[in-house]
């Protein structure tokens with residue numbers, strides 16, 4: 001994305017906040033609460049996985065780059081639609097690697113928030129979570145895959161959901177529609 005492309009984007013018209021992090025970091029929980037707080041749309045990134053990916057994770061096999069590619073491009077199309085329709089949207093999507101985030105970062109109106117936590121807390125939350133295809137067994141692989149971001153907001157998950165939501169809301173208010181690189 002060039003500076004010129006950036007400066008062409010209208011301020012505060014269509015915006016997508018992507019909540020990233022490993023499985024169990026709270027992307028869906030915080031994402032839904034954030035969307036409700038802001039009155040924005042919420043999109044669950046897991047819903048865009050091909051069924052083969054879900055089946056693989058259910059078998060406790062980690063996804064690889066090739067598995068994730070079609071999923072990321074489906075999400076990219078979805079983000080493109082949101083921006084074209086000027087929808088304000090919160091998207092929950094692990095986006096573990098910088099190159100995945102680059103696929104999703106269409107322009108300055110897409111911003112990333114990272115939910116970061118310690119292994120023990122993540123494992124505990126994954127173990128307690130009911131009725132989900134992903135258990136705790138892929139946590140090590142998720143953490144190994146995670147490339148910590150150089151840009152965006154990083155939030156410690158060891159605090160209540162409403163506190164996390166307000167941190168994100170304050171950050172958004174402070175940054176308006178400023179450019180953020182996808183790394």
Ligand SMILES: Nc1ncnc2c1ncn2[C@@H]1O[C@H](COP(=O)(O)OP(=O)(O)O)[C@@H](O)[C@H]1O
Pocket residue numbers: 021022023024025026027028029030092125126128129130157158159160161164
């Ligand atoms: N900040 C938090 N405090 C306490 N429990 C949380 C918090 N965030 C998420 N949880 C719980 O942790 C589990 C995993 O959260 P979830 O939103 O499913 O994570 P993800 O979407 O990143 O896999 C859920 O049972 C959820 O209720």
Ligand SMILES: O=C(O)[C@H](O)[C@@H](O)[C@H](O)[C@H](O)COP(=O)(O)O
Pocket residue numbers: 021022023024027028046057063068094095096134142
């Ligand atoms: O790229 C991946 O390996 C997956 O997207 C993964 O990161 C994601 O976490 C799963 O889809 C499980 O879903 P939850 O994140 O909701 O546990």
